[in-house]
Structures are given as C-alpha cells and as structure tokens.
Amino acid sequence: MMEWDVNIDGWIIAAGICSAMACALPGTFLVLRKMSLMGDAISHAVLPGLAIAFLITNSRGVLPMFIGAVIVGILTAVGTQVITRHGKVESGAAMGVVFSILFALGLVLIRQAADHVDLDPQCVLYGNLSQIPLDALDGGVPPAVVNVALALLLNIIFVCALYKELKICAFDPQLATTLGINANVMHYLLMVVVAVTTVASFEAVGSILVIAMLIVPAATARLLSDRMGTTLVLAVIVAGVSAVLGHLLAFRGPGWLGLDPSVAIETAAMIAVVTGVLFLITLVFAPRYGLVGKWYHRARLTLQIVREDMLGILYRWGEHRPGEDIFKEDLLSAVGRGTLARIALGSLQRRKAVESIGSDRVRLSATGRDAATKLVRDHRLWEGYMATHFDIPLDHLHEPAERIEHYLGDDLSEQLQKEMGDLGEDPHGRKIPE
C-alpha cells in the first residue's frame, strides 16, 4: 500500500479543492441561466487559444495562457450567438459547431506546439494531478496549485463584487439591460471567467473534471435550495467535499475494492465520479425536490384521498339508512379493498374519526361526522357550481366533484360556500348539509 504523504497528498487535495470550487462558482450561473453546455463548449474551445499562445510565445507562462483563454472565451460566446442568429439552429447546435471545430483545431495545433514545448494532449483531457507535487521546487508551493488558487480567489472576488449584477442578468436579462446593467456584457464577462478558470485548472485536473465541476455541484445545490446565495454556497461545498473524498477514494479505494493497491486510481476521475454520486444521492433523498420526498408526499396524498372517500361513503350511508351501521368489509370493498384501504381505515380509527361497533361494523364519530359533512357539502356545492355555470349532463357531475373535493382548501371552500351557499340542494336533488 502507498504511504500517505502530507507533502504529496496535501498538494493534490489542495489543487483538487481549489479547482473544483473555482469551477463551481461560475458554473452555478451557467446552470441557473440554462446554458450548462456553454461550460462544456468553452472548456474544449480554450485548447486552440492555448496552443496558439504556446506557438507564439514559446512558453507556458501565465500571461499568454490567460490572454489566450480570454480571447477564446469571447470567441466561443460570440460565435455561438452569431451562428444561432444566422444559422437557423438552436443554441445547443451552435455551441456544438463552435466548440467541436475549435477543439479539433486545438488538437491539430497542439501537435505542432508539442514539438516546441512540453505539452501532452492527453494531459489536457485528464489532467495530471499526481504529478503536481513533483513540480514543486525546493519544497515550495507547486505552480499548478498557485494557478488554481489564484483562479479560486479571482472567482470569489468576481461573484462577490458582481453578485447583484450576475443575479439580475441570470433572472431577467431584459430588465437588467433596461436598468443599465448590460446583460450582454455580463454574459461575455461570465464566459471569460469560465475560460480563465478552465485554463487555470486544466493542467492540474484536466478538462473532463472542469466540465463536471462547472455543472454537477451547481445541479446538486439546485435540488437543495430555493435561494441563489445558498445555492452558490452549497455548490462550492459540494465541490470541495467531492475533491477531498475523491482523492481519499482514489488513494484507498483500490485496497478497499480488493484491487491491486499499487495501481492508483486517477484522482481527477475519482473526484468527478464522487460528485456524480453526490448528485444521485441528492436527487433521490433531497428533502423537497428528491424522488423519495416526492414519493412520500404522493403516498400521503393517496392515503388522504382514500380516507376522505371513506368518510364520504359513511356519510352517504347514514343518509340512506339512518341508525344502521355499515359492515367494515363493505366499507373496505367500497374503496377498492387492499392494503391501502385497511391502512386508511386504521388511520381514521386512530384519529377517532371512525369507531368500531361490535366486531364487524363501524360508524362515524362526532369529529368524523364534522369532517365528512364538510366533504359532502363541498362535493355537492361543486356539483351545483358546475351545473349553474356550464353545460354539463347531470350524470357527468359526480366525477369532477369527486376529484375536486380532496383539493379544495379552506379558502376555496369558503369562496364556494359564499357563492353557492343558498343552494339548498345539489343538481341531483340531494340535500346540501349545513
């Protein structure tokens, strides 16, 4: 097993955290503006910018790379807009055209550049996290870590300073423009920031992780929050957690999985996998927007509907045969039997809305009668409302009322009462209870 070395693993994790967080900040705005693919596009499109910068300056200096990134970021954004406007295609297709061609051009150029400078096309895609600590001279801070830390700092300043402008341009670019906050300028600025972040990160973590970190943490945060500030903070946290967990798993994972521990898993890839898993977990378990939450909510609603149907049946039974109690089995089969019916009846009994009479009959309690009266009143008032205002045959009135009675809250119920209260009888001639 490999030894944990603070000097090595510390730098790898630092680089991972910084680049992941740096990407998550502008990435959140891409996701909120529904232009996630733009991150994909720009992170590919920066390649020719870098290659040209290498070819011209013959160096891998920070400034030429920065300038190359800025130019290509703007070029991609402008190219996409021009093609969308004049090319009769939607923006997704336009981005596809721009970035695939630029990326291919980059690959062609980088082969040329590779002869002059030490640059590996593979490293552009997958990054080179494990090599980072080796680049540190005399135990200093590795240059790749400096780059991503600077990018993170830049992005924090960018988002904090222009928070209000970014927010309004993401929500309502037209209003922003009329207020003098030019949404187009902000768009290009965001693209430049994405491009610069990509360039700063790609050497360390590669463009695949950049794309993942631009989009996935923001998408995860979106499932957890209803405010933009929290969304941003959560996205950054998810990105940071992914980076740490990703490296730990890459380091320890092979041993745990019973694989050959001497063959390390690529940390960058593992980080991307971890954010993906975090996203899936959130998708399933998020309190409000998660699948389990939604499923639970729906199950509760279904149960409530069955309970209310039972109350309605008990009320109507009482109308037809006053004094006579219904057989429990008849009540259950009236709502379709099954487990759900039994659970619903049990729940009504626990709420003391329904009481058992002897071993096999049930009837409404006083509280149950109140609830049932309200339901039946709403049902019959609704039938009256529909019959008064619309041309509906008598035998088609029951179904819509049956559906709506479960959803009329106190507000609507009161309104209905106000409007139709003096009706007395429903269209079928049945008494509307007070």
Add this chain to the structure above:
Amino acid sequence: MSPSRSPDHRRFEHDQVHHDDDSPLSIHDMTVAYHRKPVLWDIDYAAPQGKLVGIVGPNGAGKSTLIKACLDLVPRASGSVRIYGKSYKEQRRVVGYVPQRESVDWDFPASALDVVTMGRYGRIPWCIPPRKNDKEAALHALNQVGMGDYAFRQISKLSGGQQQRVFLARALVQDARVYFMDEPFAGVDAATEAAIVTLLRELRERGRTVLVVHHDLQTVPEYFDEVLLLNMRIVAAGPTSSVYTEENLQKTYGGRLTLLTEAAEAIARSG
C-alpha cells in the same frame, strides 16, 4: 403613402425630425426588422402625458416589439425615440418596464422580495449590494399589490396572477414617470386583474404615463384613456372615445391589411 389614422392626432412631417419634448414617449419614423423582415413600419407616435395608453393589435402586429424598440432591447432599422425629449439612455431612471411574465424562468431560486428588489438595481451603483432601504421599498411595493404576505415565498410557488403582481411591484419600486407593460393582464385571475386596474389608475393619478400591451378588446374602453391600434403600422392612435371604433378595429384585425403582411414577406424573401 402615410398610414391612415384619426384626423385629430398629431401628424409629423416626413424628412424632418420632430420630437415633442413634453411627451413621455415620442417616436419618430421608426422601422424595426427581424432578419430583414419588417415587423414595424414607419411608426410615428407621441404619447400624451399622464394617460393610460392601450396598445392593441392582432398576434404578430409588433406590439411587444414596439415596446422593446423604444427601450433599446431590439435594434431599430431607422427612426428615433425620445423620452421627455431625451434618448432612452439618458432617461433610464424615469422609465419602468414590465416584461411578459413568460419571459423569465420562475423556477429561479429567488423569493418574491428578491425579485422586487431587482427593480432598485438601476439606482444602486455597480458592485454595491442592495441596502436595507431598498428592501423596505420592495416590501412596501409588495404590500401595495397585496402580496406582502408572500414576500419570502419562492417565486415558483406563486400562482400566475401572484407572479404578475410581483412583476408590477418590481416596476413600482423603479418609481418611474413612464411605464411600459407587456401584457400584464395575460392569464391572470379576476382578483389580480382588478388589482392591476386599481394600480394603473393610482399611477395615473400621480401623473405617471403607462403604455400597456393589451389583448382583451372588450375591456379597452374601460381601462384606457388613449389607444394605439397596431398592425405593423399604426392603424389609428388617439383618445379611446374617438379612435376605438368598429371601423378602425376592422382595419386592425380584419382581412383588409393582408397586402401589408404579404409585402413584408416579399421583402424577407428577397433578402
């Protein structure tokens, strides 16, 4: 050929830029085109001060485009627009805009208060966050449209009518002199419609001018003092009582102006 319009309305001499400096909105000889296809032709109009103006016309008549061209949101092929005698750029602060409700993503993570506060962003310098008094102004505006209780609710949880009221509150905090509203009555409930009408009248009482794109022909005479009938050109414009006639409506909506549409198509094809 000049478009026909009501005899009592201000006319402009062609070839001579004439803007009424007192008018909240004066449009001179404006033409707007998308992909060379003209959507608005030769628009000349001066809105009277302190009136509610309805902009009425069939689908594709260019109603929204008219507003957007006035606010520099779409480029003008020719012509000029003045707000109280000055260009829109110089007058941003006195103009309020209510876009169509569908133009934004209501799933955006923001509360009603957040959205209304955005109306104040124009008067806060760049890089400075909104302050407490901005939030207070926003809360006050929400109360004015009867939405005070919903200030902290996520905007996707509001009904269509409530969302429209949030948009109106946002326009209110802009505290403008001229308002442009794009279909504020579209798809709202009766209570919201009544609230909007009350609000429009309050704005008029305070001397504001409001231009409203409207699609419900029945309510035009009740809601608006002045009407602008639009079908790529101004068919007629002026006080509702004299301009809103059966004949003008026929011209605006009836089949009589198909020649105009076909001419526009022909221009687009030749491009």
